[in-house]
Amino acid sequence: MSVIDYSQAYAYMKVGNVTPQLENIMVEMERELLYIATPRKIAKLYEVEHLDDSYIIKGTDIVLKSNDINRLFNNVDVIAMECITLGIAVDKRIDYYSRTSVMRMIAFDALANVYVEQMANELSKELQADNTDKYMTVRYSPGYGDLPMLLQPQLISELNATKRxxxxxxxxxxxxxxxxxxxxxxxxxxxxxxxxxCSNCLLKECGSDICPRRKS
Amino acid sequence: MKTMDKINDILSKRILVLDGAMGTMLQMQGLGVGVKPETYNITDPKIVEKIHFDYLSAGADIIYANTFGANSLKMKGEDYKGMILAGIKCARDAVEKFGSGIVALDIGSLGELMEPMGDLSFDNAYEVFKEIIDIAKDKVDIVVLETISDLYELKAGVLAVKENSDLSIIVTMSFDEKGRTFAGCPVESMVAVMEGLGVNAVGLNCSLAPSQLRPIVARLASVCSIPFVLKPNAGLPIIERGVTRFDEDAESFGTLMSEYVDMGASIVGGCCGTTSDYISNLKGKIEGKRVTLTNKQITNVSSGTKYQEINKPLIVGERINPTGKKLMREAIINNDFGYIEMQAIEQNEAGAHILDINMGVPNIDEPIMMRKAVCQVQSIVDLPLQIDSSNEGAIEKGLRYAVGKSIVNSVNGEREVLEKVLPLVAKYGALVVGLTIDNHGVPKTLEERLSIAKRIIEACDEYNIPRHNIIIDCLTLTAGAEQEQAMITLDAIKEVKSRYGVKTTLGVSNISFGLPERAVVNRTFFAMALSSGLDLAIINPNLAPMKESYLAYMLLANHDKNGEEYIKSATNNIIEPKEKSDKKRTLGECIIKSLETEAMQITKEYLKDISGLVIIDKHIIPALNIVGEGYEKGSIFLPQLISSSDVAKKVCDLIKVNIPANEQKEKCKIMLATVEGDVHDIGKNIVKTVLQNYGYEIVDLGRNVPVDVVVKEVIKHRPRVLGLSALMTTTVANMKRTIEKVKEIDNDIIICVGGAVLTSSVAKEIGADHYTKDPRELTVLLSTLS
Structure with a gap:
């Protein structure tokens, strides 16, 4: 039984009908991905101060000034910063397949995308389980909508994610x-x-039909 | 007494103790959010000095100056030089007050990812390390390189220390519970490479808790011949409301560390979360203990991520060598690294354990080509390398830029050659192949060959190259000309091993030169050589008879347990399902249905009667058009489009080998690049595959390509079309800059853009000529261009 949800991967790959050849490749790629990936999940919870137009994450220099966050985070008092990664070996393997088999590259890439999303969902569930007395918001990443990418280095530094x-x-x-x-x-x-x-998203013209931010 | 003598003196009597965490202690003193610990060296030196003093008082022999992150990459625009000097002064002042202690310059990871996955080149990393060494070398007793994940980065650091100072070096990397770093370096590779480079102690720090260390300590103990170091965190991190604490207390930390000393660790200390209490407790627990080192004498090679002991016969892939190989020779002359890369990939997939790299073509700059080839090959396959050259400049470049522990192929019995090459072998800790030949030629008798082998081994002794790093090549002579020599070669293999205790290697296929049915002679001699004790067989692993002989030998010699490899190869999973059909398919049908094996068979048959160019024009392109149109209409999906393209590419590669270079016609030249800052290149790679199959000549600049590099390459190659790709909004600005600069030097070039963030209107805004949403749309557009 597969660990990774193939249907999601097929959606990334824009697959209409799954041929036996493709399915064999997916099985082979999933086995390899699970072997070489080194998933790591980091999360830290912070108390926050909610101002009119922003959240200040206490004990850090991070301020979330974003209409999207204001809309999606309803007066939260705690914010988790999260980082989930599959490790550099996955990138290297995609690079390898880009030279040897573009089909495998696409399959491996799609499976890796789904796998890292699954890991992130797992982490969210763990956080919710530790905070059963509270409602959890959606996960929102720097670069989504109007939340600036500039937060990326701050978040990585705060979580010490380079070292960890x-x-x-x-x-x-x-x-x-x-x-x-x-x-x-x-x-x-x-x-x-x-x-x-999607109306505030910088990628609103991306045309993606599987973006989790487009599920409305 | 020199520092290393002092350290060795301590190690001969007891365990050497390092300090604990600096950051944790500074946080206890009120280190603010976002404040770099090194700034305290200038703003609050007394606090830093006091922490050092506390560690010395707790029993630390070596204290790490508070300089971990002070370098020009992590602290651009800040006074990192001042922080380094002030940090060392704090440590020195503490030692002076305490009365004794060794001050280490502490250098951490540079904070950027090394090439090829990142932007930091080996030379740039070296320069950053060198600058730190130049600032500090007269003021410290020893250098520590720690918390590094990439072996290449660590190698740059070690070379920077060794080439610019005479300081002793301790290195520690951070491993996960599987014993690999984030970059994939296993414990054994670190030890192999670092021992070879001559560091004084090696080990691990940070990332793990003492309770997780046992299997890694066992691995370190089994391979390490020099003192090994453990400097773990104070347990596993527990994060509560943004505050991190660790779950091991000082008492249990000391108890566990003491157990690891019993397993062989001779230098111990603490990392994140540890304090002077931990060090004091540790010191008490290891009182009276000492470690006796043993020389493990392991013959091994390594890349940055793959460790290989030479304790059973291994295959050295011989294909990256221009001798007798016209296409390889042309690739080297034309700087065609794509071809070299493919040879590496094919040999990797065929089961080579080590790759030989030889760039010896007359009138080229062999050292530069060797460097480029080594970098290119190790960027795509993770096999250890054999640097094959008689040019010492090329050998030096090969050894320097290879991430791992390599083999030098080769020296011979001539004094002059030995004196030129062996110092390089010693400096980089490589293995060396010694040919049993000298200026009198190949000796005819067994004893004469053994005499040359002995001469080479004795010369290695002079340079302190250990026996386990020596490989003797007893040389294959042509049986057709000197029949009696075949058995002498095999006898020499046995004798060299038993008399001198070194490994052996052999290029096998020369045995059959001039004889009919060469493959039969080759594989028989190969089996005989394996049976005689051959360790490294230099062969083409893609040749089925040789590979089969090897696998059969490994099965019979009980190296291949349960015959797993043999059975796997013999039954060879074929992914492609067989479709039942009485009707013989055409090549076009096979491409459309992505039936690779059948497509290759049909192409080989076609090539007997039809020219390659006709096959491309009449069979491949029409099939790709059918697939492309189906994709456009929505009846075929991306995976099928790509699958067909993959098959077509393999067929085209087969055809190209059979078309003389002067008859190969290619459509216009297209240059592709993912723009500066963007590291996503899946889309670009799909486009490349499809366009190649349509016969376009592709110059692929890769990903994250700086604007000036694109401009330089456009001037060099003069492509008709430039295709730029970007996935992230943030890099569209770089795309615009690239277009502006390219148009400045070539206004006629046609610039097409694509990628998730691009639309027709964005393309227009940034000055591109065309936007295409997928490879099919691009091929249609290109077909309309004059």
Whole structure:
């Protein structure tokens, strides 16, 4: 039985019909991915101060000034900073397949995308289990909507994710390893909205039909 | 007394104790959020000095100056030089007050990822390390390189210390519970490479709790011949409301560490979360203990991520060598590293354990080519390397830029050659192949060959190259010309091993030169050589008879337990399902249905009667068009498009080998790049594959390509079309800059852009000529260009 949800991977790959050949490749790629990936999950919870237009994360220099966060985080009093990565070996393998088999590259890449999302979902569940008295918001990452990518290095530094998970931010605030998710997730006593909206997203013309931020 | 003598004196009597964490102690003193610990060296030196003093009082023999993160990359625009000097002064002042102690310059990871996955080159890393050494070398007793994940970065650091000072070095990397660093370096590779480079102690720090160390300590103890170091965290981190604490108290920390001393650790201390209490407790627990080192004498090679002991016969892939190989020779002359890369990949997939790299073509700059080839090959496969050259400049470059522990191929019995090459072998801790030949040629008798082997081994002794790093090549002579020599070679293999205790290697296929049915002679001699004790067989692993002989030998010699490898190879899983059909398919149908094996068989048959160019024009392109149109209409999906493209690419590669270079026609030249700052290149790679199959000549600049590099390459290659890709919004600005700069030097070039954040309107805004949403749209567009 597969660990990774193939249906999600097929959605990333824009697969209409799954041929036996493709399924065999997916099985082979999943086995390899699970063998070489070194998943790491880091999360830290912070008390926050909610101002009119922003959240100040206490004990850090981080301020979340974002309409999206204000809309999606309903008066939360705690925010988790999260970093999930599959490790650099996954990037290297994708690079390898880009030279030997583009089909495998696509399959491996899609499976890795789903796997890192699954790890992030797992982490969210763990956090919710530790905070059963609170409602949890959606996970929201730097670069989504109006939440600036500039938060990326701050978040990585605050979580000490370079030392603890090998995650590095480059000069354009992109993370390496590529299969890495960073996010903020709030916890509050009030029920939290779960809707997503593309109207403020910088990628609103991306055309993606599987973006989790487009599920509305 | 010199520092290392002092350390060795301590180690001969007891365990050497390092200090504990600096950051934790500073936090206890009120280190603020976001404040770098090194700034305290200038703002609050008394606090730093007091922490050092406390560690010395707790029993630390070596204290790490508070300089871990002070370098020009992590502290751009800050006074990192001042922080280094002030940090050392704090440590020195503490030692002076306490009365004794060794001050270490502490250097951590540079904070940027090394090439090829990151931007930091080996030379740049070296320069950053060198600058730190130049600032501090006259003021410290020893250098520590710690918390490093990439073996390449660590190697740059060690070379920077050794080439710019005479300071002793301790290195420690951070490992996960599987004994690998984030970059994938196993414990054994670290030890192999670092012992070879001549560091004084090696080990681990940070990341793990003492309770997790047992299996890694056992691994260190089994491979390490020099003192090994443990400096773990104070247990596992527990985070509560943003505050981190560790779960091991000083008492249990000391107890566990004492157990590891019993397993062989001779230098111990603490990392994150430890305080002077931990060090004091540790010191008490190890009182009276000492470790006796043993020389493990392991013959091993390594890349940055793959460790290989040479304790059973291994295959050295011989294909990256221009001798007798026209295409490789052309690739070297034309700087075609794509071809070299493919040879590396094919040999890797065929089961080579080590790759030989030889760039010996007359009138080229062999040292530069060797460096480029080594960097390129190790960027794509993780096999250890054999640097094959008679040019000492090329050998030096190969050894320097290889991440791991390599083999030098080769020296011979000539004094002049030995004196040139052996110092390099010694400096980089490599293995060396010694050919049993000298200026009198290949000796005809067994004893003469053994005499040359002895001469080489004795010369290695002079340079302190250990026996386990010596490999003797008893040389294969052509049986067709000197039939009696075949058995002498095999006898020499046995004798060299039994008399001198060194390993052996042999290039096998020369045995059959000039004879009919060479493959039969080759594989028989190969089996005989393996049976005689051959350790490293230099062969082409892609040749089925040789590979089969090897696997059969490994099964029969009980190296391949349960015959797993043999059975796997013999039954060879074929992914491609067999479709039942009475009708013989055409090549086009096979491409459309992505049937690779059948497509290759049909192509080989076609090539007997039809020219390669006709096959491409009449069979491949029409098939790709059908797939492309299906994709456009939505009846075929991306994986099928790519699958067909993969098959077409393999067929095209087969055809190209059979078309003389002067008859190969290619459509216009297209340059592709993912723009500066963007590291996502999946889309670009898909486009590349599809366009190659349509016969376009592709120059792929890769990902994260700086604007000036694109401009330089456009001037050099003059492509008709430039395709730029970007996935992230933040890098669209770089795409715009790239377009502006390219248009400044070539206004006729056609620039096409693509990627998730691009649309027609964005493309127009940033000055691109076209936006295409997928590879199919691009091929249609290109077909309309004059």
């Amino acid at each position: 998970a090998g995650v590095i931010v480059n000069t354009n605030n992109l993370m390496i390893p590529l299969k890495t998710i960073t996010a903020f997730q709030g916890f509050g006593v009030k029920p939290q909205p779960i809707d997503y909206d």
